[in-house]
Amino acid sequence: xxxxxEKSVKDRRGFxxxxxxxxxxxxxxxxxxxxxxxxxxxxxxxxxxxxxxxLSQLNFSIDTNFYPLGSxxxxxxxxxxxxxAQIPGFAHLHPLLPQLRKGEQWVQGALEVxxxxxxxxxxxxxxxxxxxxxxxxxxxxxxxxxxMAAYHKARGNxxxxxxxxDSAHGTNPASAAIAGYEIIAIPSDANGVMNxxxxxxxxxxxxxxxxxxxxDTHGVFNSQIDKxxxxxxxxxxxxxxxxxxxxxxxxxxxxxxxxxxxxxxxTHKTFTTPHGxxxxxxxxxxxxxxxxxxxxxSRVVKDKDGTFRLNYDYPDSIGYIASFYGxxxxxxxxxxxxxxxxxxxxxxxxxHAVLNANYIKERLRDILDLPFDRVCMHECLFSASRQTQRGxxxxxxxxxxxxxxxxxxxxYFPLTVKEAIMIEPTETESKxxxxxxxxxxxxxxxxxxxxxxxxxxxxRTTPISRPDEVKAAxxxxxxxxxxxxx
Amino acid sequence: xxxxxxxNTPQEVKDMLNVxxxxxxxxxxxxxxxxxxxxxxxxxxxxxxxxxxEHIKKLASKNSSELVxxxxxxxxDHYVPAAVTALISRGEFYTAYTPYQPECAQxxxxxxxxxxxxxxxxxxxxxxxASLYDGGTALYEAAMMAIRLTNRKKIIMDGxxxxxxxxIVKTYTSNLDFEFAETPVVHxxxxxxxxxKLLDNKTAAIILQNPNFFGAIDDHSDIVAKAxxxxxxxxxxxxxxxxxxxxxPGEMGVDIVTGEGQSLGLSLNFGGPYLGxxxxxxxxxxxxxxRIVGQTVDxxxxxxxxxxxxxxxxxxxxxxxxxxxxxxxxxxALQSAIYMTLxxxxxxKELAQVNLNKAEFCRQLLEKIDGVQVKRSSPTFxxxxxxxxxxxxxxxxxxxDKGFAAGxxxxxxxxxxxxxxxxxxxxxxxxxEITHYAQCLAQVVNKKELAHSS
Numbered sequence: 001x002x003x004x005x006e007k008s009v010k011d012r013r014g015f016x017x018x019x020x021x022x023x024x025x026x027x028x029x030x031x032x033x034x035x036x037x038x039x040x041x042x043x044x045x046x047x048x049x050x051x052x053x054x055l056s057q058l059n060f061s062i063d064t065n066f067y068p069l070g071s072x073x074x075x076x077x078x079x080x081x082x083x084x085a086q087i088p089g090f091a092h093l094h095p096l097l098p099q100l101r102k103g104e105q106w107v108q109g110a111l112e113v114x115x116x117x118x119x120x121x122x123x124x125x126x127x128x129x130x131x132x133x134x135x136x137x138x139x140x141x142x143x144x145x146x147x148m149a150a151y152h153k154a155r156g157n158x159x160x161x162x163x164x165x166d167s168a169h170g171t172n173p174a175s176a177a178i179a180g181y182e183i184i185a186i187p188s189d190a191n192g193v194m195n196x197x198x199x200x201x202x203x204x205x206x207x208x209x210x211x212x213x214x215x216d217t218h219g220v221f222n223s224q225i226d227k228x229x230x231x232x233x234x235x236x237x238x239x240x241x242x243x244x245x246x247x248x249x250x251x252x253x254x255x256x257x258x259x260x261x262x263x264x265x266x267t268h269k270t271f272t273t274p275h276g277x278x279x280x281x282x283x284x285x286x287x288x289x290x291x292x293x294x295x296x297x298s299r300v301v302k303d304k305d306g307t308f309r310l311n312y313d314y315p316d317s318i319g320y321i322a323s324f325y326g327x328x329x330x331x332x333x334x335x336x337x338x339x340x341x342x343x344x345x346x347x348x349x350x351x352h353a354v355l356n357a358n359y360i361k362e363r364l365r366d367i368l369d370l371p372f373d374r375v376c377m378h379e380c381l382f383s384a385s386r387q388t389q390r391g392x393x394x395x396x397x398x399x400x401x402x403x404x405x406x407x408x409x410x411x412y413f414p415l416t417v418k419e420a421i422m423i424e425p426t427e428t429e430s431k432x433x434x435x436x437x438x439x440x441x442x443x444x445x446x447x448x449x450x451x452x453x454x455x456x457x458x459x460r461t462t463p464i465s466r467p468d469e470v471k472a473a474x475x476x477x478x479x480x481x482x483x484x485x486x
Numbered sequence: 487x488x489x490x491x492x493x494n495t496p497q498e499v500k501d502m503l504n505v506x507x508x509x510x511x512x513x514x515x516x517x518x519x520x521x522x523x524x525x526x527x528x529x530x531x532x533x534x535x536x537x538x539x540e541h542i543k544k545l546a547s548k549n550s551s552e553l554v555x556x557x558x559x560x561x562x563d564h565y566v567p568a569a570v571t572a573l574i575s576r577g578e579f580y581t582a583y584t585p586y587q588p589e590c591a592q593x594x595x596x597x598x599x600x601x602x603x604x605x606x607x608x609x610x611x612x613x614x615x616a617s618l619y620d621g622g623t624a625l626y627e628a629a630m631m632a633i634r635l636t637n638r639k640k641i642i643m644d645g646x647x648x649x650x651x652x653x654i655v656k657t658y659t660s661n662l663d664f665e666f667a668e669t670p671v672v673h674x675x676x677x678x679x680x681x682x683k684l685l686d687n688k689t690a691a692i693i694l695q696n697p698n699f700f701g702a703i704d705d706h707s708d709i710v711a712k713a714x715x716x717x718x719x720x721x722x723x724x725x726x727x728x729x730x731x732x733x734x735p736g737e738m739g740v741d742i743v744t745g746e747g748q749s750l751g752l753s754l755n756f757g758g759p760y761l762g763x764x765x766x767x768x769x770x771x772x773x774x775x776x777r778i779v780g781q782t783v784d785x786x787x788x789x790x791x792x793x794x795x796x797x798x799x800x801x802x803x804x805x806x807x808x809x810x811x812x813x814x815x816x817x818x819a820l821q822s823a824i825y826m827t828l829x830x831x832x833x834x835k836e837l838a839q840v841n842l843n844k845a846e847f848c849r850q851l852l853e854k855i856d857g858v859q860v861k862r863s864s865p866t867f868x869x870x871x872x873x874x875x876x877x878x879x880x881x882x883x884x885x886x887d888k889g890f891a892a893g894x895x896x897x898x899x900x901x902x903x904x905x906x907x908x909x910x911x912x913x914x915x916x917x918x919e920i921t922h923y924a925q926c927l928a929q930v931v932n933k934k935e936l937a938h939s940s
Contacts, residue, residue, distance in 0.1 A: 001592070001596065003596070003599075003600060004600055004827050005600070005603065011832070012830075013830050013832050013833060014569075014827070014828045014829070014830050014833070015567055015828050015829045015830060015833040016833070017565075017829075017833060017836045017837040017840050017913055018565065018840060018913045018914065018916075019840075020839070020840045020843045020844065021916060021917040022843055022844050022846075022847035022917045022920065023847070023917075024843050024844075024846050024847040024850065025843060026839075026842045026843050026845075026846035027842075028703060028731070028732075028842070028865040028867075029865060031705055031733070032703045032704075032705055032732060032733055032865055033731060033732065033733055034610070034729065034731065034732060034733050034734050034737065035733075035737060037831055037834075037835055038607055038608055038729065038730060038831065038834055038835070039607050039831060040604065040607065040608075040826055040827065040829070040830050040831045040833075040834055041827055041830060041831070042830050042831050042832065043827065043830060045569055045828065048569060048573075048824065048827050048828045049569055049572075049573065051827070052573045052576075052597070052824055052827075053573065053576070055592075055593040055594075055596055055597050056573075056576045056578035056579050056593050057578060057593065058590075058591075058592040058593035058596070059578045059579065059582045059590065059591055059592070059593035059594055060582065060587075060590035060591065061577055061578045061579070061580075061581040061582040062577070062581035062582075063577030063578065063581045064577070064578060065590075067583070069583060069586075072583055074581075074583060075491075076491055077580070077581050078491060078535075080535045080538070080539060082575070082580075083539065084538070084539060084542050085755075087542065087543060087546045088546070088551055089543075089545075089546025089547060089548075089549045089551045090546050090549065090551070090755070090756060091551075091753045091754070091755055092551040092563075092753060092754055093549050093551045093754060093755070093756040094555060094557050094561060094563070094754050094756075094891060095561060095754065095756050095757035095758075096557055096559050096561065096894055097550070097553075097557070097891065099894075099898060100879065100882050100883065100886070100891075100894075100895070101879035101880065101882065101883045101895070102883055103883075103886075106549065106550035106553070106886065107549050107550070107756070108548040108549065109544075109545035109546050109547065109548035109549040110545075110549055110756045112545055112548070113542075113545060120529065123526065123527065123528055123529055124527070124529065126524065126525065126526075135619040135620065135623065135758065135759070135815075136619060136811070136812065136813040136814070137812065137813060138800070138810045138811055138812045138813065139619060139623070139811075141810065142658075142810055146657070146658070146660075146661060149661040150661075153661075169801075169812075170799075170800035170801040170802070170803075170804045170807070170812075171800050171801075171810050171812050173800075173804040173805035174800035174803075174804060174805055174807045174809070174810035175810040176805065177805035177806070177807075177810075178630075178809070178810050179661055179662075180661045180662050182805075183804075183805045220517070221515075221517040221518055222517075223517050223518070223519055223522075225522070226521075226522060249518070251524065251527050252515050252518055252523065252524070253518045253522050253523060253524060254524045254525070254526075254527070257522070257523075257524060257525050258522050266813075268813070272491075274580040274581055274817070275580075275581065275582065275583040275584070275813075276579075276580050276582075276815070276816050276817030276818075277579055277580070277582045277583065277584070277585065277591075277594040277598075277816040277817055277820065278583065278584035278585070278594070278616075278777065278813060278814055278816035278817075279617070279759075279813040279814045279815045279816050279817065279818075280619075280758070280759030280813070280814075280815040280816075280817060280818055281813040282759075296657070318657055318660070319653060319654075319656065319657035319660070320622075320650065320653040320654045320657050321654065321657055321658070322619070322620065322622065322623065322654070322757075322758070323560075323620055323621065323622040323650050323651070323654065323746075323757065323758075323760075324756070324757025324758060325756065325757045325758075326757065326758060327757075327758035327759040328755050328756040328757050328758050329753075329755040329756075329758065329759060330758075330759060332542070335542075336538050336539075336542060338529075339530070339532075339533055339538045339541065340489070340532055340533055340534070340535060340538045341488075341489055341532050342488070342529060342530055342531045342532025342533065343527060343528075343529035343530065343531060343532070344488045344531070344532060345488040345489040345532045346529065347527075348488050348489065348492055349492075351511045352492050352494055352511075354511070354514045354515065355494070355499065355502055355503070355506075355511055355514060356494075356502075358502075358506045358508070358514055359502040359505055359506060361506075362505050362506050362507070363505065374517075375508075375513075375514055375516060375517065377517075398587065399589065402587065402589055402590050407587065407590060408587055410586075413801070427491070427492050428491050428492060428493065429493065430493035430494070431493070431494060431498045431501070431502065433493075457785065459589050459590075462589040462590060462592075463592060464588070464589055464592060464784040464788055464790040465589070465784040465785040465786055465788075466589065466784060466785055467588050467589075467782050467783070467784050467790045467791075467792045468782045468783055468784070468785075469782065469792055469794070471782045471783065472780040472781070472782035472792045472794040473780070473794050473795055475782075476768075476771065476780055476794070476795075477780055477781040477782075478599070478602055478613050478614070478771070478778055478779065478780050478781070478794070479602055479603045479606040479612060479613055479614065480599070480600070480603035481603055481606055481607050482606065482612050482613070482768070483781075
């Protein structure tokens with residue numbers, strides 16, 4: 001498809017700014033001005049509307065396709081949550097208003113949302129306090145690790161290491177490293193969970209903490225998880241719960257009850273705020289009492305008379321981790337979703353997410369290898385090792401599915417399983433949709449036996465075929481204007 | 487069923503359990519031991535969609551979003567054209583995920599390539615990433631990038647950089663062995679004398695902002711030249727809409743540009759989601775954090791787009807990645823790309839001029855008020871500093887009763903500047919609103935009793 005820049009025609013325009021109705025024509029000295037006009041495209045509003053509408057039609061999305069991307073929780077994003085986020089009383093609210101003198105009275109509704117969310121999240125997770133500020137899951141991880149560091153500093157602990165399982169999301173080791181820690185990776189055992197014997201070997205007083213998901217990225221709930229949290233506590237370590245998979249255990253288990261000290265929630269996973277093509281998200285972080293002093297500022301408090309205000313007076317706080325109070329418009333969507341779902345609705349999220357994943361697991365076990373053959377939680381992990389022997393890799397199966405108008409599952413993650421295919425159907429998909437997917441997978445398997453070569457030019461029904469990724473990295477072209485100027 | 491978002495019927499649940507060989511859904515949770523079950527899960531019962539919307543509307547009515555706003559400080563009340571909102575509301579955009587499978591994500595990928603190109607054009611730089619969280623965290627990422635590029639550990643921050651951003655940079659680096667120095671602002675602009683004294687061969691980067699927090703415009707070319715002579719990188723945080731008119735960081739020779747993209751078509755949303763962006767020079771691209779979209783060809787030689795240079799990123803490089811960022815703010819980047827495309831070359835220039843005119847008109851009116859001074863030792867864009875004869879926070883509070891968010895008092899972040907505030911005037915403010923604002927401000931500052939109520 002043409003780039004918008006290629007549709008540009010001199011002197012065409014798509015927007016008229018409000019008129020300058022003031023009797024002043026101001027100017028600034030030439031030395032402070034840009035030399036040439038900014039080369040934005042010159043297109044009409046209709047050009048813009050067609051261009052971006054057509055671009056949107058090149059995407060697979062939840063609204064148009066089954067999207068069982070493991071570990072990403074691509075479930076239906078209710079439309080009313082979008083409507084709620086557009087309410088002008090919130091959408092047009094300036095974040096500096098509460099920082100004016102007595103300014104909190106002008107944002108009472110917004111502060112109440114943040115306060116209520118903290119209460120709701122504490123009850124769902126068993127944590128003692130939450131900050132809504134982190135702007136994504138990885139941002140929450142970094143916030144959590146910084147609080148961990150502040151805790152150890154306050155206690156005079158000299159700690160160097162953070163432990164992660166080898167199946168962890170890449171963000172876990174990256175967040176820990178950016179906060180100044182070194183990483184120890186622990187392998188999984190035959191059941192797909194952290195190998196406790198190996199953990200024992202690596203634990204020492206130098207360990208600052210451990211970061212882990214539960215259920216983990218193998219889709220398995222570790223029955224020994226509280227043993228692990230105890231082992232870390234024995235060396236005064238902090239245990240971090242990566243909430244990426246919290247949707248699997250809503251109402252069934254709370255991280256705060258099984259020894260976790262700090263955690264984040266991905267609102268775009270568990271509480272179905274839209275993924276937006278890769279964000280924005282929100283990553284509220286919850287802590288147990290011992291970490292409360294280190295929470296970022298500000299915090300929302302409720303006074304005896306029922307009014308809400310922002311408190312900045314926490315001398316041990318790690319400080320400012322975001323400009324304001326979090327990705328408010330996302331938190332508002334999550335708030336609406338939680339209120340609508342209620343206790344039983346949220347329990348059903350976990351129930352049906354787990355039911356659907358186990359159904360797919362049982363229906364595909366005859367054609368795909370199960371590295372960990374046991375009951376799974378919200379996602380099931382397979383290996384395409386059998387198909388690979390026929391010359392058909394996980395990526396080929398992924399491309400086959402695209403031609404079936406199904407977004408592929410996550411492939412090649414976790415790194416612990418060769419030719420990994422990780423399927424997360426979510427609770428919002430119907431049995432009919434899953435059966436269609438299962439049929440497609442069986443068809444792919446049959447084709448891998450009858451005509452493995454045929455996979456290599458898939459997908460065939462999309463506007464483009466497989467891109468040359470090597471060329472993309474070698475002949476870098478990331479900016480239209482740079483290339484034009486050459 | 488308890489919600490309309492779960493499709494399984496009781497019969498289907500039974501059928502699926504049969505296939506699985508389980509008696510009940512509870513059986514599937516067998517790995518969670520009895521002692522690991524929740525001690526409590528006392529959440530409220532579910533509500534209907536209608537009831538939730540009514541509840542949230544009631545909460546919204548407790549906010550004062552209808553104030554006529556002269557409040558800026560890095561976040562501005564600009565007009566968002568209807569086409570932007572309509573296009574961004576397409577489910578094909580907002581219910582997709584990170585484009586891991588390029589064949590079925592060309593819409594997002596091409597739009598992000600266009601976003602990167604637009605940001606480069608606006609800032610006068612060579613390469614851009616596909617977004618970071620917000621302006622403050624983007625500045626922190628730039629500081630980390632400069633430290634990686636130079637292998638030095640000292641950062642100098644100009645006092646004209648948003649105080650909120652400076653706090654963020656310090657928070658993130660507090661557990662790391664870095665050295666920070668801050669320089670004051672003199673006559674509104676960067677203090678060359680102080681900066682020159684501090685720049686040395688241990689310095690990784692100097693962080694500047696244009697226009698600065700006080701609204702003053704500067705040309706940092708001289709600081710850039712001095713810094714480069716010592717191998718120091720220059721980072722500049724910018725207000726993107728002002729670049730419709732102002733000298734670009736590229737023209738000044740700046741190395742890394744970051745900023746808050748909220749002014750490019752995003753609502754204020756009480757603080758987020760916003761749009762952090764970063765542009766830089768070609769030679770630094772491999773040390774840049776965040777996703778980058780690159781153009782390539784498919785098997786048939788057709789142009790297409792992919793995430794590229796992924797070896798910098800956490801999902802490949804894990805603890806050796808350039809950043810821990812995963813989810814960024816793609817949809818906000820797309821939103822700003824639609825906005826920039828729509829306003830176009832001519833619209834951007836005119837919009838900048840309208841902002842400049844209205845701010846200047848406002849400045850001239852305020853200057854005439856007894857006791858109010860609008861000192862200007864350097865030019866300003868659409869925001870400027872006002873000196874009042876009393877505590878600015880008291881004035882702003884009184885102005886709210888008259889329907890105005892009158893500005894942001896500087897005392898909160900700059901001790902000693904309690905009588906100052908910054909005032910922002912965007913294209914949305916009409917001549918009548920500005921005139922009324924000036925009249926009300928005159929009334930407020932001339933009521934002597936107010937001066938004592940603080």
